[in-house]
Amino acid sequence: MRGTCGFPSLRQRVHASVLGCDTLDGKGIAERLGLNYQTFMSSVSGQPKHKLDADWLLPIMATTGSVEPLQFMAREMGGVFVKVKPCTGTADLMDTLISSVKEFGEYAAECAEDIRDGRLPRDQHDRILKEGQEALASIASMMQLVRAVHAEQYGGGQ
Template identity: 30%
Template sequence: MKLTETVRKMVINSDIGTRAVAAKVGKKHHVLLNELNYENTSHKLGAELLVPLMKACGSDYPMHLLAAEMGGLFIMIPDENCPNATLVKAVKEFGDLISVYGEAIEDGELNDEDKVLIRKEGQEAMTAIQELICGLDNTAKHHPQA
């Protein structure tokens, strides 16, 4: 999936709606939608708008796409002590991975689409687990052992 398409889906699917996203990043609604339309050759989304859009939408999905394209993994380092939230997220993402894998192997064959979905879920599970591990440093600061 291309970056502009991913950002467009993020904006369109945001909880606050496209008009609110546009307002938060200081763009006119129709201008932002034109910039996110990959078929529109007269408007282009500027790279400097990516981070404000992710913040406005409350999503880091484009970072995962970029990291995966470069053979890497994007990890959000928790800035607050939230071990329960990160643990729940890690368990959920691992469960999603196992569920997708289980459904894919039911018929005994893995097609290319299955493999893409399994890799996506695997990346998300690894990211959540790494966030949990990285968050341990913050946990130790807030909960010293007796």
């Protein structure tokens, strides 16, 4: 289904994240957000005369634990959303970073010819996307740690 101005529907992704929440049903989510259940569900499901309020987006994602709406928006705009895990320590982080990036690079190199030829089997596609996401998350975590260390050492600033 298309959304506004020919773009794919973001509301559908939000609705799916509400329905797919493992910890709360729609009623529980509406209650957490302080919203009327019927109005909330009518808005996220796209019932006639109901629109999803953009200001509900962050609270819905925080309540459901789903970042799929953000990932969807990033993909549609030609980008990638990377959820950064909290830093647990420099040694662990550096080991994870090095391992993730190295494994991803090695596997991508193995698949390079297939990628160039446009013959990428589903298993390679899935593995590249999974390991690429892990490598990006590791790099983003390292960047977050670098900012924190610099701010601690030099006081503020990015």
